[in-house]
Amino acid sequence: MNCMWCESEKAKETKNSVYWELPDGTRAIEIQDTPSVKCEECGMEYQEESIINEIEDQLMLIDTKKLAKTIQYKELMEIPRLLKHNYFRF
Numbered sequence: 001m002n003c004m005w006c007e008s009e010k011a012k013e014t015k016n017s018v019y020w021e022l023p024d025g026t027r028a029i030e031i032q033d034t035p036s037v038k039c040e041e042c043g044m045e046y047q048e049e050s051i052i053n054e055i056e057d058q059l060m061l062i063d064t065k066k067l068a069k070t071i072q073y074k075e076l077m078e079i080p081r082l083l084k085h086n087y088f089r090f
């Protein structure tokens with residue numbers, strides 16, 4: 001795959017811990033084993049947009065107050081979303 005920054009072909013898929021600010025801005029959590037891309041050419045390590053969107057969506061739709069400070073990416077994605085229960089009901 002090609003690096004998003006320098007377009008080198010030496011970018012590889014990897015997994016990495018990232019710090020993510022919650023949508024309500026109250027705190028940041030560490031998400032471990034997040035699918036990432038690492039470029040051997042320029043040294044950049046980043047998440048692809050699809051992954052960023054998935055994390056953002058998930059954090060919007062789950063009860064983030066119950067989240068621990070550190071979580072695995074897979075665990076985070078498996079948390080049931082609130083949407084079907086009472087997200088739009090007041």
Ligand SMILES: [Zn+2]
Pocket residue numbers: 003004005006007008011039040041042043044
């Ligand atoms: Zn690069």
